[in-house]
Amino acid sequence: MFKKTVLLLALAGASLTTLAAELRVMTHSSFSLPKERIAEFEKQSGAKLAIIKGGDAGEMLNKLILTRANPVADVVYGIDNTLIGKANAAGVLEPTSSKVGRSVAAANLPGAVAIDYGYVTLNIDKAWFAKQKLALPATLDDLAKPAYKDLLVVENPATSSPGLAFLLATIAGKGEEGAFQWWGKLRDNGLKVAKGWSEAYYTDFTRNGGARPIVVSYATSPAAEVFYSKEKLAESPTANLALKGGVFMQVEGVARVKGGQQPALAQQFVDFLRSEAVQKDLQTSMWMYPAVAGVALAPVFKHAEQPASFSNPDLKAMQHKTAAWVSRWTRLVIKNAP
Amino acid sequence: MQKVLSLSDFRWLALPPLSFLLLLVGLPLSRLLYEGGLAFSPALLSDPYLQWRLGWSLLQAAATCALTLLLGLPLAWVLAHFEFLGRALLLRVLMLPFVMPTLVAGLGVLALFGPHGLSGLNLQDTPWLLLYGNLFYNLPLLIRAAVDGFDHVPASRLMVARTLGASRWRAFWRVEWPVVRPWLASALCLIFLYCFSGFGLALLLGGQRYATVEVEIYSLVAYELNLADAGALALLMLLLGAVIALLYALIERRLARPDKRSPPLRQPVQGWPQRLLLLASLLLLALFAAAPLLAVLLRALLADAAAWRVLLQDDTQLALGNTLRFSLLALLLATLLGLLHGLAARSSAGLRALMFLPFMVSPVCVAFGLLLAYPAYSATLALLVAAYALLAYPFVAKAVVSARDALPAALPNAARTLGASPWRVFWRVSLPLMRPALRRGMAFAAATAVGEFAVSLFLSRPEWLTLTTLIYQHLGRPGAANLEAALVLSSVLLLLALLAFMAIEWPEKTHARTS
Numbered sequence: 001m002f003k004k005t006v007l008l009l010a011l012a013g014a015s016l017t018t019l020a021a022e023l024r025v026m027t028h029s030s031f032s033l034p035k036e037r038i039a040e041f042e043k044q045s046g047a048k049l050a051i052i053k054g055g056d057a058g059e060m061l062n063k064l065i066l067t068r069a070n071p072v073a074d075v076v077y078g079i080d081n082t083l084i085g086k087a088n089a090a091g092v093l094e095p096t097s098s099k100v101g102r103s104v105a106a107a108n109l110p111g112a113v114a115i116d117y118g119y120v121t122l123n124i125d126k127a128w129f130a131k132q133k134l135a136l137p138a139t140l141d142d143l144a145k146p147a148y149k150d151l152l153v154v155e156n157p158a159t160s161s162p163g164l165a166f167l168l169a170t171i172a173g174k175g176e177e178g179a180f181q182w183w184g185k186l187r188d189n190g191l192k193v194a195k196g197w198s199e200a201y202y203t204d205f206t207r208n209g210g211a212r213p214i215v216v217s218y219a220t221s222p223a224a225e226v227f228y229s230k231e232k233l234a235e236s237p238t239a240n241l242a243l244k245g246g247v248f249m250q251v252e253g254v255a256r257v258k259g260g261q262q263p264a265l266a267q268q269f270v271d272f273l274r275s276e277a278v279q280k281d282l283q284t285s286m287w288m289y290p291a292v293a294g295v296a297l298a299p300v301f302k303h304a305e306q307p308a309s310f311s312n313p314d315l316k317a318m319q320h321k322t323a324a325w326v327s328r329w330t331r332l333v334i335k336n337a338p
Numbered sequence: 339m340q341k342v343l344s345l346s347d348f349r350w351l352a353l354p355p356l357s358f359l360l361l362l363v364g365l366p367l368s369r370l371l372y373e374g375g376l377a378f379s380p381a382l383l384s385d386p387y388l389q390w391r392l393g394w395s396l397l398q399a400a401a402t403c404a405l406t407l408l409l410g411l412p413l414a415w416v417l418a419h420f421e422f423l424g425r426a427l428l429l430r431v432l433m434l435p436f437v438m439p440t441l442v443a444g445l446g447v448l449a450l451f452g453p454h455g456l457s458g459l460n461l462q463d464t465p466w467l468l469l470y471g472n473l474f475y476n477l478p479l480l481i482r483a484a485v486d487g488f489d490h491v492p493a494s495r496l497m498v499a500r501t502l503g504a505s506r507w508r509a510f511w512r513v514e515w516p517v518v519r520p521w522l523a524s525a526l527c528l529i530f531l532y533c534f535s536g537f538g539l540a541l542l543l544g545g546q547r548y549a550t551v552e553v554e555i556y557s558l559v560a561y562e563l564n565l566a567d568a569g570a571l572a573l574l575m576l577l578l579g580a581v582i583a584l585l586y587a588l589i590e591r592r593l594a595r596p597d598k599r600s601p602p603l604r605q606p607v608q609g610w611p612q613r614l615l616l617l618a619s620l621l622l623l624a625l626f627a628a629a630p631l632l633a634v635l636l637r638a639l640l641a642d643a644a645a646w647r648v649l650l651q652d653d654t655q656l657a658l659g660n661t662l663r664f665s666l667l668a669l670l671l672a673t674l675l676g677l678l679h680g681l682a683a684r685s686s687a688g689l690r691a692l693m694f695l696p697f698m699v700s701p702v703c704v705a706f707g708l709l710l711a712y713p714a715y716s717a718t719l720a721l722l723v724a725a726y727a728l729l730a731y732p733f734v735a736k737a738v739v740s741a742r743d744a745l746p747a748a749l750p751n752a753a754r755t756l757g758a759s760p761w762r763v764f765w766r767v768s769l770p771l772m773r774p775a776l777r778r779g780m781a782f783a784a785a786t787a788v789g790e791f792a793v794s795l796f797l798s799r800p801e802w803l804t805l806t807t808l809i810y811q812h813l814g815r816p817g818a819a820n821l822e823a824a825l826v827l828s829s830v831l832l833l834l835a836l837l838a839f840m841a842i843e844w845p846e847k848t849h850a851r852t853s
Contacts, residue, residue: 024717029794029814030814050717050799051799051800052717052797052798052799053797053798053799053800054797055560055794055795056560058560058561059560059561062559062560062561062563062706063706063709063797065563066373066563066706066709066710067709067710067713067716069713070713070714071713072709072713072716072717072797156546158553158557158561159553159556159557159560159561192463193546193547194546195542195546195553197814198441198810198813198814199441199444199542201816202441202445202813202821203441203444203445203448203452203542206453208821209445209448209449209452209453209454210448210452210453210462211452211453211460211462211463217816221816222816224815224816224817225816225817225818227817228815228816228817228818228819228820229817229818229819230642230644230645230818230819230822238816287815323561323562323564326557326561326562331387334546334547334549335387335390
């Protein structure tokens with residue numbers, strides 16, 4: 001009798017789990033895909049997608065690390081090249097690969113599958129520079145000159161991913177000592193530090209009522225300005241300013257979570273993100289470039305010129321030194337120490 | 339007088355709110371501290387940089403308290419003493435800054451005092467804007483509490499004083515001030531804790547140089563996963579917050595005294611000096627509390643018709659429904675917890691201080707602690723609503739304590755003597771007398787739930803989209819259309835909140851009846 005009950009319960013449990021097969025996907029807060037794509041995946045796989053947003057990418061990874069004993073997700077999207085070293089060292093990812101498509105050259109994430117990439121770079125307000133008849137800065141060092149005093153706003157690398165990416169680019173571009181010397185000069189030249197991208201772009205950038213015509217943003221932002229303009233614009237009101245040592249290439253990827261419950265479904269989701277349909281859609285839903293080679297770019301991306309070069313520190317350095325760099329930056333720039 | 343048992347003498351009422359605090363704050367925080375191993379570097383606290391941060395946090399919180407008191411008390415006095423058209427509506431409109439997402443409020447402030455501001459003054463990156471931001475968010479709290487306090491001043495006593503020749507000033511000082519003091523104490527305590535540990539508008543307007551210690555804790559936890567140092571800092575902040583809260587509790591308990599509640603003395607405005615006084619007060623209020631909101635509304639109204647089409651989108655409908663649903667659930671829970679805590683806290687300074695616990699702990703530490711303590715529930719709606727309620731219920735508890743303190747003992751005692759059970763006394767006598775304060779507390783609680791507080795720190799799901807998160811989604815992307823959509827949605831949020839405040843605090847006609 002007892003055995004029978006147990007058996008029945010087990011069966012009931014099993015049928016329940018098969019009925020409600022659920023794939024838990026952890027993402028950063030910017031994850032966004034059209035509803036049809038999500039529905040399509042659910043129909044193909046027969047599973048329900050539970051998307052869990054864990055905040056900014058860095059915050060999300062730390063949430064995964066803290067819960068690794070009882071993983072809260074089966075697959076994670078949004079870990080990028082600044083975080084992959086830390087993720088691998090913490091052992092929260094199951095080495096993941098995908099047979100779908102071939103990645104573009106620089107889009108590679110050890111242990112994870114690259115889905116998209118983009119560039120963090122300076123954006124300028126074209127109208128402001130035209131009106132002031134000021135030449136654009138040609139090098140990072142120009143930004144520390146009196147002509148460009150009080151013109152730049154950056155995000156705090158301690159609270160923002162683009163802020164961190166830009167700091168990393170300057171370190172790779174100028175070397176650690178050179179970069180921090182430059183940041184010190186920048187601070188004395190009226191650098192403004194905002195908490196995050198939204199604050200910088202919407203309260204400090206001249207395009208939106210602030211007083212700073214140069215902002216740290218993404219290379220795709222000028223295209224998004226056209227896409228989300230009120231009247232159809234022929235050209236973007238903003239432009240990329242890709243200075244040497246001021247461009248960071250960000251690669252975002254997906255991986256299975258170690259100890260996750262649905263490895264097969266998780267793999268299916270990884271392959272789904274590499275599918276052509278998703279690679280096309282993510283361009284204008286997340287404003288990143290597709291990581292799979294040969295996928296056509298959205299027409300609006302003609303307004304987002306891809307920087308010719310970038311400067312990233314190597315993955316190992318980013319894994320081991322980022323925390324120290326950020327803390328040094330904070331002390332130098334925020335604390336106002338000599 | 340012999341003490342008669344009443345429902346509020348039962349400390350056991352505190353059991354549900356205390357267990358709630360233990361589950362949502364105590365355990366998660368301990369779990370986080372345990373995870374960090376408490377192996378923090380002692381050098382941390384001797385670091386001049388952090389000392390400076392801490393000093394700044396304390397200073398700006400104290401300065402904000404002083405400023406809001408200085409500006410808010412006279413304004414509240416005017417609002418409490420004069421009857422004028424739209425007074426009830428004004429008191430509700432006054433709470434709107436509370437629901438405004440920080441970034442949107444910042445846009446409103448800059449539309450006035452930014453580089454291309456309507457006022458022609460560019461105050462961006464000056465300390466003035468910093469103070470302005472702090473006043474914008476905190477004046478409502480102080481004014482509403484003070485008006486409530488003035489309403490408890492027995493009119494007869496004030497009239498006697500005036501008849502006996504006391505000047506207005508003397509009557510204020512000797513009659514009104516002692517009654518209002520305890521009401522102010524709790525509001526100031528709340529304001530202090532808010533500014534001390536908040537991210538807030540001031541930061542947005544002042545830049546990162548003015549960051550509080552909470553910003554350091556956030557970056558230690560969320561970016562560096564340095565739980566040891568973060569835990570140590572969070573404990574230190576908790577300790578300082580607790581000292582403030584306990585100080586408040588002792589002050590309030592000493593000052594509290596029951597009043598013979600009589601209808602408040604509100605006169606129609608007579609003569610030019612009074613008219614000018616009222617006008618000046620309303621203008622000051624408009625400048626500090628309403629102007630940024632009006633700027634947001636104006637920008638939304640000037641937006642393209644296309645921008646208003648955002649209201650028809652599926653996402654907006656979803657967000658609207660969720661905002662209503664979550665706020666209602668959180669408000670119910672917060673009211674229950676707040677009522678119980680408020681009633682139980684009457685005679686205990688410890689319990690009084692403890693109701694401010696949700697504002698003393700570092701939000702990011704609680705969010706990460708919850709994840710550690712209950713991984714299985716981390717992405718459930720129950721936890722999200724509980725978190726909303728946690729941050730909302732101190733408003734209810736605070737209002738209930740103040741109202742309970744002011745309750746005349748004679749009425750419940752009489753009811754008891756006449757044979758009413760403690761429960762009946764509470765239901766028929768005490769609760770109706772406390773109702774206005776309770777409703778005020780509930781309105782603030784609802785505002786907290788509608789607002790953005792801590793939402794982004796918890797795990798969330800796209801299907802839980804609320805108006806606030808939708809606004810931030812739009813502001814997370816470039817483009818004029820996104821900005822306009824955010825402004826339109828913010829206007830909807832304001833309207834919705836105002837309707838909610840009107841529903842919760844429907845003006846009562848009881849005053850007219852008693853006179």
